[in-house]
Amino acid sequence: xxxxxxxxxxxxxxxxxxxxxxxxxxxxxxxxxxxxxxxxxxxxxxxxxxxxxxxxxxxxxxxxxxxxxxxxxxxxxxxxxxxxxxxxxxxxxxxxxxxxxxxxxxxxxxxxxxxxxxxxxxxxxxxxxxxxxxxxxxxxxxxxxxxxxxxxxxxxxxxxxxxxxxxxxxxxxxxxxxxxxxxxxxxxxxxxxxxxxxxxxxxxxxxxxxxxxxxxxxxxxxxxxxxxxxxxxxxxxxxxxxxxxxxxxxxxxxxxxxxxxxxxxxxxxxxxxxxxxxxxxxxxxxxxxxxxxxxxxxxxxxxxxxxxxxxxxxxxxxxxxxxxxxxxxxxxxxxxxxxxxxxxxxxxxxxxxxxxxxxxxxxxxxxxxxxxxxxxxxxxxxxxxxxxxxxxxxxxxxxxxxxxxxxxxxxxxxxxxxxxxxxxxxxxxxx
Ligand SMILES: *Cc1c(COP(=O)(O)O)cnc(C)c1O
Numbered sequence: 001x002x003x004x005x006x007x008x009x010x011x012x013x014x015x016x017x018x019x020x021x022x023x024x025x026x027x028x029x030x031x032x033x034x035x036x037x038x039x040x041x042x043x044x045x046x047x048x049x050x051x052x053x054x055x056x057x058x059x060x061x062x063x064x065x066x067x068x069x070x071x072x073x074x075x076x077x078x079x080x081x082x083x084x085x086x087x088x089x090x091x092x093x094x095x096x097x098x099x100x101x102x103x104x105x106x107x108x109x110x111x112x113x114x115x116x117x118x119x120x121x122x123x124x125x126x127x128x129x130x131x132x133x134x135x136x137x138x139x140x141x142x143x144x145x146x147x148x149x150x151x152x153x154x155x156x157x158x159x160x161x162x163x164x165x166x167x168x169x170x171x172x173x174x175x176x177x178x179x180x181x182x183x184x185x186x187x188x189x190x191x192x193x194x195x196x197x198x199x200x201x202x203x204x205x206x207x208x209x210x211x212x213x214x215x216x217x218x219x220x221x222x223x224x225x226x227x228x229x230x231x232x233x234x235x236x237x238x239x240x241x242x243x244x245x246x247x248x249x250x251x252x253x254x255x256x257x258x259x260x261x262x263x264x265x266x267x268x269x270x271x272x273x274x275x276x277x278x279x280x281x282x283x284x285x286x287x288x289x290x291x292x293x294x295x296x297x298x299x300x301x302x303x304x305x306x307x308x309x310x311x312x313x314x315x316x317x318x319x320x321x322x323x324x325x326x327x328x329x330x331x332x333x334x335x336x337x338x339x340x341x342x343x344x345x346x347x348x349x350x351x352x353x354x355x356x357x358x359x360x361x362x363x364x365x366x367x368x369x370x371x372x373x374x375x376x377x378x379x380x381x382x383x384x385x386x387x388x389x390x391x392x393x394x395x396x397x398x399x400x401x402x403x404x405x406x407x408x409x410x411x412x413x414x415x416x417x418x419x420x421x422x423x424x425x426x427x428x429x430x431x
Contacts, residue, residue, distance in 0.1 A: 009237050011376075016049060034389060041068025044408050044415045046394065054389070057407040057419045058396040062204070062236045062359070065273035065315055065324075067408035072318050080310035084318065087306065089299060102316050103284055106245040110286035111295065114304025118271035119150025120236035121281035124298060125231045125267050128285055130174075131292050132229055133195030139233075140193045144180040146206030147199065149233055152226050158198065161205070162360055181211060190222075196229035196266075201247030201287055202288040204236035207402040208354045208361025213255045216248055220263055229289070232265040235281070239273035240319055240409055242357040243329030250329075252358055253373050273409070276315040280308040298384035324409040331416050332357035334404065346431040351401075360405040361398060362423075372430045384426065393422040 003028035019037040023029075037049045044067050046054045056068070066073060080095075080166040087093055100112035115121045129141050141158065143149065149158040156164045160180075165171060178189045180203060197219055203209040223230040234246050242250040245267060252260045266289055271281035282304075285292070302308070319325065336353055339362055342348035349370055352363040367373040367380040376383045388395050388403075396404040405419075 019049065034386070043069075044091060044411050046251040051393065054392050054394050055415060055419050055422065056394045057405045057411075058394045059406045059408050060277065061396055062241060062272045062406035063275075063277055065239060065241075065276045065409045066318055067410055068277075070276065070410075072314050073278070076310045077278070077307065078315035080307050084306045086302070088301070089303060093306050093309075095306050095313065096304040099304070099309040099313050099316075102313065103270070103282065107130065107284055107356070109290075110284050110285055111290035112282050112284050112399045113298065114309070115271075115281040115283070115300050116279050116302050116308075117150070117281045118233075118269065119152045119155040120300065121235065121271050121283045122149045122158065122174035122198075122233060123152060123154055124283045124293075125196075125233075125269055126158065128267055128283070128289065128292055128296055129198075129229050129231065131297065132289060133193075138193050139174045140191060140195055141175050141190055142178050142186065142194060142197045143175060144199050144203070144206075145177045146203055146207035146209070146238075146294045147177075147233070148203070149198070150235075180206070180209060181215045183215055183222070184430065186219060187222060190226060190228075194226070194228055196231050198231040198233060200233045200235075200237060201251060202237035202242065202356060202359055204359070204404070204406075205398055207363070207398050208359060208404055210247070210251060210354070210356060211259065212216055213252050216251060216263060217255070217257075219261050220223035220259070220265075223266075229266040232269070235269045236406070237359055238268070238270050240325040240328055240357075241273060241359045241406070243325055243332065245325070247356070274315070275308060275312050278308055278311040280304070280312050293340035296431045304331055316323075319409060320409060327411070328357040328409045331411060331413060332360065334413075335416055335420065336360055339423070342420075342424055342427055346427050349430045355405075358405065358409060358411065361402045362405070363402050366401065370430050384430075387426050387429075388422065391426050393419055393426075 016037045038046050039049045040047050044056050046056050104110055113124050130139050143158045143160055145160040147160040149155050154172045156168060157175040160177040179185045197213055203210055219230055227425050237247040244250040252263055264286055267283055267285045269283045274280055339353045343353050349365060350362055351365050354361045364380040373383045374379055381397035381401055381403050384403055385395055385397045398404045
């Protein structure tokens with residue numbers, strides 16, 4: 001007799017509390033999560049388990065570059081999974097070579113190593129710097145205050161924020177922090193042991209702060225003169241988010257000197273938008289350093305699998321076919337100018353708007369200065385993100401005062417207008 005398989009009990013259907021209970025009992029509580037449980041999404045919208053719809057301007061923290069449930073990603077995943085999901089890096093496969101070729105094409109002659117996350121991509125850059133300086137006894141990497149480079153042991157040592165280090169001392173040695181956008185401070189901080197300088201083109205977790213063109217060019221000249229590697233963390237600000245493949249390409253657009261058009265870092269890390277939600281990271285290293293990490297010197301089991309590379313190639317293809325770099329640039333410029341007008345109308349609430357393309361930071365006044373927030377326990381950014389959730393809008397806080405927009409690169413004008421209207425409503429409610 002044929003068994004009739006009963007449908008599984010709907011243990012957690014439409015029940016945030018039951019899902020939270022599962023987490024409380026079984027998931028390491030290292031995140032302070034919002035009280036929202038999502039079930040599915042489409043484009044720039046997400047739906048929670050109660051059926052409430054949210055406009056997603058956080059993009060999974062700059063990850064969902066094509067939005068949610070993009071058919072091209074679903075197809076690439078299912079098609080490639082029927083052919084080949086994984087082979088060891090002991091062997092070749094075409095997709096990894098092709099994805100590396102595409103990344104090189106967007107940068108300059110060099111080579112790519114594939115990893116699984118941003119922190120891991122940065123680890124590769126640290127090892128590159130150590131290898132580079134090894135024979136001269138150089139190992140130290142300078143990074144910026146307020147930077148963020150990931151949560152591994154070396155990542156928290158590299159990150160220029162005390163809150164990620166606290167409780168995990170002693171730190172991995174060989175990292176020191178310098179103030180961002182301060183070239184004299186970088187010169188003064190060099191020691192005979194310095195091997196590299198690592199910065200974000202636009203600091204993300206640090207509050208959406210772009211590097212100045214003078215800083216980028218100055219660091220390049222300094223690194224050339226002192227024979228140091230200039231490394232850039234493009235995990236959040238990369239992959240066309242600013243309107244160009246990497247943020248430095250956008251940041252240096254207005255610079256007329258030849259230094260502006262020939263500027264290149266020596267290594268760049270990537271992740272987040274690269275896989276559009278599929279976990280994949282990478283670092284690019286330019287000639288003549290591309291062969292520094294020789295056979296046996298670095299590796300990772302899952303790096304650059306056929307499945308991950310098929311998806312990342314598809315993401316790149318869609319970005320190019322649909323002109324999403326220009327969309328990020330134009331829609332971002334429009335959003336930013338609208339937000340600047342909102343800031344001008346509510347100067348006691350919004351104190352600044354920063355960013356490039358679809359990486360925008362809205363800086364709020366300290367909560368003590370906003371009567372509606374003064375009694376709340378949490379900092380202004382966290383309270384505003386919560387109010388935006390109630391209004392059906394997802395954004396990402398950055399520190400205590402900044403709320404970030406890191407939406408899908410294919411955000412539509414209509415969705416951007418909706419998001420702006422929700423922001424205006426919540427902000428004017430505070431003014
Ligand atoms: C998110 C982020 C990382 C870490 O990436 P993970 O994938 O979380 O390891 C590193 N650098 C920057 C700039 C980031 O925004």
